Amino acid sequence: MIGLSHYLILSAALFCLGLLGLLTRRNAVHVLMSIELILNSANVNLVAFSRYGSGGLAGQLFAVFVIVIAAAEVAVALAIVLTLYRIKRTPNLDQASTLRG
């Protein structure tokens, strides 16, 4: 029988994979992909609680807001990555170590 804890563990696995990518990768676009994995894992949790908990549809509404935030975040982050690439000629985050433009 599939219950709430199955979905929670699936979401934990997604979160930890995203965290691993976040910690090990130096390419800015790769880091963004890892952040998307983490946001998706949070969404799986919200929807699972919406299905099995007693909060009704609130979890699904929260998940819609998370998707909106993710879209805004990717747009701004990619703009920053492109500007960084134009200045430094590299997408490597370790090279972006100065505050001067």
Add this chain to the structure above:
Amino acid sequence: MTPEAIVFWLLAALTVSSAAVVVLARSLIYSAFALLFTFMGVAGIYFSLGADFLAATQLLIYVGGILILLLFGVMLTHKLYDLDLKSEREQFLPSLIVAAGIFALLTVTALRTQWAVGPGRAPAPTTADIGRLFLSDYVLPFEAASILLLVALMGAALIVRRKKDA
């Protein structure tokens, strides 16, 4: 096994294995395409949880929007003749230990906790209810999110704009 369980395990295997490819693949292009399967797997999970509107949103926005943007990011931050779109990997072992530790902690928490599982919500079409809630109880967060999206997109356009004197 019930059909529900079979569907869950298939979707979970698809999601987690493609997420592992996203994180571990050497090539950025492989990662981006594996991310496609992760998003689709998560959309399937939403379907199996009875969240039909959210699953469609996931497919439209993540697969149709965010993934395309990420692919643009991959293409624009590499020279086109530079075929090895490699992404370096650093401090792998300590990160693996940290991630595995957190996973073990979360798994134990998920299994040990007595979750306040209510009667639950029987799978039923959700779109009409979600729309009604957005325009009644959740209208303030809805408007705030739309303004945030507008401001974020304008800000993104402003950031990438080339300065006249540069």
